[in-house]
C-alpha cells in the first residue's frame with residue numbers, strides 16, 4: 001500500500017498543481033471489502049439519491065448528478081473504520097506539511113448507475129468554506145476504457161481525465177478545481193470525502 005509512503009509526494013502535488021493521483025493506495029484486500037460493503041449496502045437500499053446544495057437549499061437533480069450515496073459513520077464495519085483511520089493519518093500529514101488546519105473529514109460511498117454522471121462543479125458550498133481537500137477512492141476492479149465514467153478535472157488551459165480504477169485515490173483542492181464525472185456505462189463505485197477545517 002502506497003498511502004503511507006507517498007504522503008510527501010501528495011503534499012508536493014497539492015501545493016504545486018492543486019491535485020494528486022495515487023495508485024495502489026491501500027491493501028487490495030481492504031479495497032475488495034470496501035467494494036463488497038458498498039455493493040451490499042446498495043442492494044439493501046441503504047443509499048440515497050445524492051442532493052446538491054446544503055441544508056434548506058438541498059435538492060435532488062438527476063440532470064446535475066445521478067449518484068446515490070451513504071455517509072460513513074464510525075463503527076459501520078471493520079473495513080470502513082480502517083478507511084477512516086487511513087484518512088485521518090493523511091489529514092494529519094496534510095496539516096503537518098501544508099499547514100491546512102484540517103479538523104475532520106466526512107466520507108460517503110457513492111454508486112453511479114449506468115448512464116449517470118455529475119456535471120461540472122466545484123465542491124465548496126456557497127455558504128460554507130469548510131471543505132478544503134476533496135478525496136475520491138475508486139472501487140472498480142473490472143473497469144474498462146469503454147465504460148467511460150472518468151473524473152474530468154478542468155485545469156486552467158486543459159482537461160485531465162482519470163479512470164475510476166480500483167485502489168486509485170484522487171485528491172484536489174475543493175475550492176479551486178472544477179471537475180465532473182463523465183457519463184458511465186457501468187455501475188461505478190467510490191468513496192468520496194472532504195477534509196474540512198472550521199467553517
Ligand SMILES: O=C(O)CCC(=O)C(=O)O
Nearest residue numbers: 118123136151181190192
Ligand atoms: O466520483 C468522482 O470521481 C467525483 C465525485 C464528485 O465530484 C463529488 O462527489 O463531488
Ligand SMILES: [Fe+2]
Nearest residue numbers: 121122123179
Ligand atoms: Fe465533486
